[in-house]
Amino acid sequence: MADSKIVLQELTKEFKVKNGVLTAVDHVNLRVREGEFLCIVGPSGCGKTTLLRILAGLETATSGQMRIAQRNPDKPLNSMVFQDQSIFPWMSVRKNISFGLECRGVDRRTTRAVADRYIEMVGLTKFADAYPFQLSGGMKQRVSVARAFANDPEILLMDEPFAALDEQNKLLLQEELLRIWEGSNKTVVFITHSIDEALVLADRVIVMTAHPGTFKEEVEINLPRPRHIAELRQDPYFNELFAQVWEILKDEVAKAKEREGYSFHRRERSALDDESHMVM
Amino acid sequence: MVANQSTAVSEETVPREQPEWRRLRPSSDRLRSLLGLLSPLALLLLWEAGVHLGFVDYRFFPAPTSILMETWDMLLSGELVRDMGWSLSRIFVGFFGGGFLGLIVGLSMGLFRPVRLLLRPIVSAIYPIPKLALYPLILLVFGISETAMYFTIGLGTFFMVLINTQAGVLNLDKIYLDVAKNYGASRKDYYLKIALPGALPLIFTGIELGMGMALLLIVAAEMVGADAGIGQNIWTARDTFQIEKMFVSFFLIALLGYLFAELLAAIERRIVPWKRQEG
Ligand SMILES: Nc1ncnc2c1ncn2[C@@H]1O[C@H](COP(=O)(O)OP(=O)(O)O)[C@@H](O)[C@H]1O
Ligand SMILES: [Mg+2]
Numbered sequence A: 001m002a003d004s005k006i007v008l009q010e011l012t013k014e015f016k017v018k019n020g021v022l023t024a025v026d027h028v029n030l031r032v033r034e035g036e037f038l039c040i041v042g043p044s045g046c047g048k049t050t051l052l053r054i055l056a057g058l059e060t061a062t063s064g065q066m067r068i069a070q071r072n073p074d075k076p077l078n079s080m081v082f083q084d085q086s087i088f089p090w091m092s093v094r095k096n097i098s099f100g101l102e103c104r105g106v107d108r109r110t111t112r113a114v115a116d117r118y119i120e121m122v123g124l125t126k127f128a129d130a131y132p133f134q135l136s137g138g139m140k141q142r143v144s145v146a147r148a149f150a151n152d153p154e155i156l157l158m159d160e161p162f163a164a165l166d167e168q169n170k171l172l173l174q175e176e177l178l179r180i181w182e183g184s185n186k187t188v189v190f191i192t193h194s195i196d197e198a199l200v201l202a203d204r205v206i207v208m209t210a211h212p213g214t215f216k217e218e219v220e221i222n223l224p225r226p227r228h229i230a231e232l233r234q235d236p237y238f239n240e241l242f243a244q245v246w247e248i249l250k251d252e253v254a255k256a257k258e259r260e261g262y263s264f265h266r267r268e269r270s271a272l273d274d275e276s277h278m279v280m
Numbered sequence B: 001m002v003a004n005q006s007t008a009v010s011e012e013t014v015p016r017e018q019p020e021w022r023r024l025r026p027s028s029d030r031l032r033s034l035l036g037l038l039s040p041l042a043l044l045l046l047w048e049a050g051v052h053l054g055f056v057d058y059r060f061f062p063a064p065t066s067i068l069m070e071t072w073d074m075l076l077s078g079e080l081v082r083d084m085g086w087s088l089s090r091i092f093v094g095f096f097g098g099g100f101l102g103l104i105v106g107l108s109m110g111l112f113r114p115v116r117l118l119l120r121p122i123v124s125a126i127y128p129i130p131k132l133a134l135y136p137l138i139l140l141v142f143g144i145s146e147t148a149m150y151f152t153i154g155l156g157t158f159f160m161v162l163i164n165t166q167a168g169v170l171n172l173d174k175i176y177l178d179v180a181k182n183y184g185a186s187r188k189d190y191y192l193k194i195a196l197p198g199a200l201p202l203i204f205t206g207i208e209l210g211m212g213m214a215l216l217l218i219v220a221a222e223m224v225g226a227d228a229g230i231g232q233n234i235w236t237a238r239d240t241f242q243i244e245k246m247f248v249s250f251f252l253i254a255l256l257g258y259l260f261a262e263l264l265a266a267i268e269r270r271i272v273p274w275k276r277q278e279g
Helices: A048-055 A093-103 A108-121 A137-150 A167-181 A195-201 A236-272 B002-013 B020-024 B029-053 B064-077 B079-111 B113-126 B131-142 B146-170 B174-182 B187-225 B230-239 B243-271
Strands: A004-017 A020-033 A037-041 A063-068 A078-081 A155-159 A187-192 A204-208 A215-220
Touching: A004 A048, A004 A187, A020 A048, A020 A187, A020 A215, A037 A195, A048 A063, A048 A155, A048 A187, A078 A137, A078 B174, A093 A108, A093 A137, A093 B187, A108 A137, A108 A167, A137 A155, A137 A167, A167 A195, A187 A195, A195 A204, A195 A236, A204 A236, A215 A236, B029 B064, B064 B079, B064 B243, B079 B113, B079 B146, B079 B187, B079 B230, B079 B243, B113 B146, B131 B146, B131 B187, B146 B187, B174 B187, B187 B230, B187 B243, B230 B243
Parallel strands: A037 A187, A037 A204, A078 A155, A155 A187
Antiparallel strands: A004 A020, A004 A063, A204 A215
């Protein structure tokens, strides 16, 4: 087995909530290889974002262990592409993409050159000096992706970066992502709730259980690279993989739905009946 | 050539976003300013006609033309410039002093929790008191003086800018803090690249409100505390029943308000170009 970049052992995250604790991530074990493109799929609310935030160091685990191997201590270890709109409205496209480099004190000329290279890669050259309010949703996500790549981290953490986009934009950005990533030798942990997206991008897909989130099963995706997404979809092997992952995920989605319904039902009832909490 | 064409075509067919932001520019600036001039002009015409036809009592509402003549006289006698000078100097000292301090205190309260907890009770206690209610006390402390007027105007501006600056920092989306942490921003980077620019739109709102407050306070403050100035002029005009003079002062204040608002808007467009401008 190749070198491990990230190792998680029995990682658990609990949030203190009004009536007790909520387990968002439940005893997760994970080994991510150096340079691997890993996708994690799971129903919404299963703890995907929480897990990624722990990997990013924005949240600390309640228990368990996390080890991340750093190759070069002078470079950033990870950069995150956030699920929500996160580019700075007061910075131009170029400034946004330069943000990580500027914070690290990289000299102006290098920063500019790197930023412009990624601006070109995501097709925003004409918009280099535009402000986010002048951009469409797809363009904003491109800026977000370019900002992460320009920072040149060893690990890219991507939290459903394309979830809010329409199909065409999603396809374009997935292809752009693959093009930029292939040959960058970066490790990627990419979160999505779309099986299709996971399959076209990943070397390996991990399926998470519904809340509380833990890892259920993993599937190796042995599709050759470089990949052409539109062609992949016609590959019978791709469809086989899709069926396989869906089979694993199906029950979890149902459980997540059930839980939503359950909590809705509970809320309704407690509004009507003050003694409902005694049933718990 | 052919190959060239085909790449151009394929680029066309890729559903990439159009530069739709061009559309956001105002379609016709001239038409807009023309429309804005229409209603005040119509009002002045009606007024003038009303006075001449006897519908409007000229003793209380002298005709715009006689107000204009009075303005000319006051300009020639130097009275107008002198009064403007006095009032403007008071507004500027009070407004800039109070505004600058409000900005500093507002930023500190927004950024540092201990400062916020420490100062919040005092700020929320004093903020709602009309500053004019404090004027008699201020006059006792500073005597009838320029300082008393600076202080009153400064106080009004200070709180407007403070409250809005603090809100601007506190209302910043939490996600920007996460981005800052994840991308290795230092404290200084966070203050200068995120907190300050992010708070700018509300800081400008505070400055605009502070400006309005300063104009409001100058007239009242000059009533007691001054022997020259636009506000003072209004009271003298009342005592001597020189209603034209009074109206000249009204128009001067309105003009000042308008000029300051335009100036601020121009500065804001330069400093906050990333804000979607409303037409
Ligand atoms: N800061 C927090 N405080 C309390 N509960 C949280 C917090 N963040 C997430 N949660 C809860 O943890 C669970 C997992 O959330 P999240 O990681 O956002 O899921 P996902 O990204 O898979 O949709 C959810 O039930 C959510 O309500
Ligand atoms: Mg999420």
